[in-house]
Amino acid sequence: MRDISSVAEFRDFMSNLPAADDSAGQAATERNAQLTKPPGALGDLEDLAIWYARWSGQARPRIDAPQVVIFAGNHGVAAAGVSAFPPEVTQQMVYNFQAGGAAINQISKTFGAKMDVVALELDRPTQDFTQGPAMTESDLLSALQTGWLAVDPQADLFVAGEMGIGNTTPAAAIAAALLGGAVQDWVGRGTGVDDAGLAKKCSVVEAGLARHAEVLHDPLSVLQALGGREIAAMAGSIAAARAHGIPVLLDGFICSAAALVLHAMNPAALDHTQAGHKSAEGAHARLLEHLGKTPLLSLGLRLGEGSGGALAIGVLKGAVACLSGMATFAEAGVSDA
Ligand SMILES: O=C(O)c1ccc[n+]([C@@H]2O[C@H](COP(=O)([O-])O)[C@@H](O)[C@H]2O)c1
Ligand SMILES: Cc1cc2nc[nH]c2cc1C
Numbered sequence: 372m373r374d375i376s377s378v379a380e381f382r383d384f385m386s387n388l389p390a391a392d393d394s395a396g397q398a399a400t401e402r403n404a405q406l407t408k409p410p411g412a413l414g415d416l417e418d419l420a421i422w423y424a425r426w427s428g429q430a431r432p433r434i435d436a437p438q439v440v441i442f443a444g445n446h447g448v449a450a451a452g453v454s455a456f457p458p459e460v461t462q463q464m465v466y467n468f469q470a471g472g473a474a475i476n477q478i479s480k481t482f483g484a485k486m487d488v489v490a491l492e493l494d495r496p497t498q499d500f501t502q503g504p505a506m507t508e509s510d511l512l513s514a515l516q517t518g519w520l521a522v523d524p525q526a527d528l529f530v531a532g533e534m535g536i537g538n539t540t541p542a543a544a545i546a547a548a549l550l551g552g553a554v555q556d557w558v559g560r561g562t563g564v565d566d567a568g569l570a571k572k573c574s575v576v577e578a579g580l581a582r583h584a585e586v587l588h589d590p591l592s593v594l595q596a597l598g599g600r601e602i603a604a605m606a607g608s609i610a611a612a613r614a615h616g617i618p619v620l621l622d623g624f625i626c627s628a629a630a631l632v633l634h635a636m637n638p639a640a641l642d643h644t645q646a647g648h649k650s651a652e653g654a655h656a657r658l659l660e661h662l663g664k665t666p667l668l669s670l671g672l673r674l675g676e677g678s679g680g681a682l683a684i685g686v687l688k689g690a691v692a693c694l695s696g697m698a699t700f701a702e703a704g705v706s707d708a
Pocket of ligand 1: 453454455456533534535536537538539540560561562563564622623624625626650651652655672673674675676
């Protein structure tokens with residue numbers, strides 16, 4: 372599928388997802404067993420490389436063209452005082468990404484990833500979700516499409532990142548809506564709000580859940596009612612990567628909330644993804660548990676902008692280089708056990 376032309380078509384795609392390439396996975400598993408190391412000595416790197424083989428469809432894969440995309444969006448709820456920073460920082464950081472001055476520019480460069488920045492109508496924030504749906508259906512579709520089209524079909528690895536002042540609030544609202552539990556368990560300090568800010572975030576999320584109670588059973592309606600453009604774009608991009616056969620590294624809490632929407636639509640939706648890292652935003656660990664994902668890194672990051680996902684490119688590249696580049700016992704003349 373080259374594009375999505377309606378929300379219904381997206382739903383259809385999500386219920387008919389492409390499968391992994393089991394024969395590439397099988398060949399990679401057999402090769403891994405012959406490599407010059409004690410069985411299992413590369414630990415989680417072995418399963419990681421085999422996972423990449425299955426989802427890239429290459430028995431002896433290489434990672435040469437990773438792509439990081441940062442989706443930026445603005446949020447009506449930001450006006451309610453839910454962030455430690457003012458909303459204009461979203462646009463200012465977009466300029467910083469474009470000028471090469473942000474953390475993600477340095478991390479992408481370090482791991483040989485191309486980086487794209489996609490700003491989604493920053494001068495038209497979503498509606499405050501305590502007052503009405505954050506997005507119209509047409510806003511939702513347009514953000515899903517923007518995300519879908521941002522994925523370079525030639526990329527061999529994709530990292531979904533975001534920038535959006537206030538967006539830990541919609542991310543928490545999505546998680547609370549789809550997974551239940553106490554709102555406080557999903558709300559955290561984001562960019563560093565104080566106790567009053569934290570209490571405000573909880574009441575905003577409570578009000579959003581109450582306002583949209585009738586649509587909470589449907590994941591895409593939750594995304595429309597409580598989400599944001601960059602969150603919907605990340606969801607669209609993760610789905611597009613599946614369509615193109617491109618494995619994905621997820622980033623932090625907001626990226627994982629976008630991924631959760633897809634997972635709620637189809638429990639197999641994230642099989643082509645790995646959690647790049649566990650963020651310091653407290654609810655991220657809980658969210659990853661629900662998604663059944665073990666993070667590759669846990670470095671206390673709470674930056675967003677794809678940073679944790681992009682750092683994990685290094686780990687995945689190392690895993691794949693070992694699988695594909697190591698000699699076998701027979702090739703190296705090393706005695707097998
Ligand atoms: O990725 C994370 O887990 C993460 C945790 C806390 C904050 N952030 C970033 O900080 C912004 C959202 O924080 P806030 O306080 O404005 O909701 C947004 O630009 C995110 O990229 C990101
Ligand atoms: C400065 C700044 C940089 C960011 N990068 C991602 N989210 C961010 C939030 C702020 C406030």
